[in-house]
Amino acid sequence: MVLISSIFVALNLLHFSRGLPEACTGICNNSHDPAIIRRADGTYFRFSTGGRIAIHTAPNITGPWTYRGPALPGGSSINLAGNQDLWAPDVAQVGNQYYLYYSVSTFGSQNSAIGIARSTSLDAGTWTDLGSTGVVSNPSLPYNAIDGNLINEEGTSNYFLTFGSFWNGIHRVRVTPTQKHGDAYQVAFDPRDPAIEGPTVFKNGGFYYLFFSKGSCCGYDKNRPAAGKEYRIMVCRSTSPVGPFIDRDGRSCRNGGGTLVLGTNQWVYGPGGQGVYRDPVLGPILYYHYVDTRIGFGDGQKKFGWNRINFSSGWPVV
Template sequence: MVKLANALTTLGLQALVAYALPEACSGVCNNSHDPSIIRRNDGTYFRFSTGGKIAIHTAPSLTGPWAYQGAALPSGSSINLAGNQDLWAPDISLVGDQYYLYYSVSTFGVQDSAIGVARSSSLDAGTWTDLGSTGVVSSAGAAYNAIDGNLINEPGTSNYFLTFGSFWNGIHRVRVTPTQTHGSVYQVAFDPSDTAMEGPTVFKNGDYYYLFFSKGSCCGYDANRPAAGKEYRIMVCRSSAATGPFADKNGKSCQSGGGTLVLGSHDWVYGPGGQGVYQDPTNGPVLYYHYVDTRIGYADGQKKFGWNKIDFSSGWPVV
């Protein structure tokens, strides 16, 4: 069902956009900040999310019913930084016959951060081994913030890249093995007029690599909501090469403020972001994310799991 969205202010322009409402979700559909999903060969879907030392939920389908299974890292992270007992922004990938779970160790508003990784052969709670830091770390004054890691493989090669970053000089990229960095960090996206960008996800469809990212204020909506259009929203740029450069639909470089709006607030959906993109065997490519339902409340703990099918027929993702 498609309804007319609210008028949004995005990149200084008024946009009137139609979005699909989130697909159905049953079971535990909250506790889903910064979700990351994957389907195991037996058909079980796993959802990993920020909080609870990376909460694990499972379901027989994307629509649920989702059930809590426990923490991925019940002892926290071995990385010796503040925040190692409150892990953020999980990202799950299958490499060979092993699952790798990337996570962030940080505290709100600082650059003293690191991206860690854990490994499991089954995805189940109780099977994860913490491998510690990937080598992607940052501290005050660094050129980037080491959070929100996302792994992508360049198809047909052994090249793996970790895309990451938040606020400080935008989104960055580094080659990984995939458990350790292997090369120099370089920037792939930045907006000098609005540095509130984070949570990158790279997804290949057809001839292009699509760089999705969240932009705007993510949290604390119950205490202080941002100006209209400045709340979390999902943007995209694309490139014909895994390494970039990335540009938006108008050809503007993603390193110079480029970004095409994919999903913003609409109807009772507010502040969608923390997104991922998944090639689902049943539904095709899907965009998933967290959001607050304005009919329920704006608190961070009330964020819900949302997902929609994506149409790439125009060359750009449409929800």
């Protein structure tokens, strides 16, 4: 019995060290840019790009996941191209309200805006669109206003929205959290490779960790990037929510810094579009979408993946 138990533990550690996704049942595909939150009654909600922000629910992070409908069945009130095809949701609870951030844009465009909707329950059919947060972009600005993520400075009423995709990287602006206040400033950029986007900020211990996706995200079934240039999840950290953020080697995140958290391995290809959530049962988890090479490379085939995170070294390891 001891030998069998030891083998079981060893196999679990091997699976953990390889960074393969944990179990997912039910509807696990078509989950581009997922956002996860757990309601007080134990129900998990997953929001994702497409379908005017598709909502899925499950009794457990592992599933079974069930489709519940769109968050914004009428689309967005923001008067921009793409307001019926909403992207990159992020969900957060502030007091007794839930806030859903979403992006209005078209692929490759800098004419973009981050919108917001509100609900008291998270359920489909309960979301009220509040329109733009005031975080908008156009070709005269150094950033692209998509991929918003809300972070609270622990112990204060200060909220920040971190956002950005390509152009001059990832930026940060103070919010209420429904409207921006002040000017945006840069927190991450790679002057040699501007393909960074999808920021998530997560507080653990004495550090604020800035996770972001780097590389080519999409269209793998038509034009696969060179090896190592596909989507992957990177991280930098800071003792302050406003930065500066550095990677494990001490490089500035504003000058190409970033430590790899999860990349292509075995049958997992191009993981990204990530978020981080402190699960009340499992502790910190990293969630993301990825392509399962055993199934197919199409954007609609992207699956929901998640892993527990170990911060014992001071840096996240899945």
